[in-house]
Amino acid sequence: MENELEDKILAILEQHQVGVLTSVQGDFPHARYMTFLHDGLTLYTPSGKELPKTEEVRRNPHVCVLIGYDSPGSAFLEINGLASLEEDESIKERIWENISKDWFQGEDSPSFVVIKIVPEQIRILNSDDDGPDTLDLIG
Numbered sequence: 001m002e003n004e005l006e007d008k009i010l011a012i013l014e015q016h017q018v019g020v021l022t023s024v025q026g027d028f029p030h031a032r033y034m035t036f037l038h039d040g041l042t043l044y045t046p047s048g049k050e051l052p053k054t055e056e057v058r059r060n061p062h063v064c065v066l067i068g069y070d071s072p073g074s075a076f077l078e079i080n081g082l083a084s085l086e087e088d089e090s091i092k093e094r095i096w097e098n099i100s101k102d103w104f105q106g107e108d109s110p111s112f113v114v115i116k117i118v119p120e121q122i123r124i125l126n127s128d129d130d131g132p133d134t135l136d137l138i139g
Helices: 002-015 052-059 089-097
Strands: 018-025 028-035 037-039 042-048 062-067 076-086 112-125 133-136
Touching: 002 076, 002 112, 002 133, 018 052, 028 042, 028 052, 042 052, 042 076, 042 089, 052 076, 052 112, 089 112
Parallel strands: none
Antiparallel strands: 018 028, 018 062, 037 042, 042 112, 062 076, 076 112, 112 133
């Protein structure tokens, strides 16, 4: 069942790159649309080092991503996980090749950073089943 559920999750991630990243700003959720790439179940999204979302991740790494909604009734993912700021050059290069360049001066721009999100729990909502399917990825 777990492999089948993971396959469903990966199929949704393959079809969608735009979703909503929610981080914590003070005591409140702060949501914004972002572009996501994935490697397995791990998500990556580009950012600027000095933007509010990167500071929010530094202070509180718990985030939620909603991704996959096409139309009323279509399946989508709710991904709860831990975010970190990724400086690895190979990851930055891969993300750079697959994003809009409008926001950054260049791949080696000092303001370019990648937010990495490692899921702890993924739920598929609006699937054909009786309720949300949940994949728990921590102990």
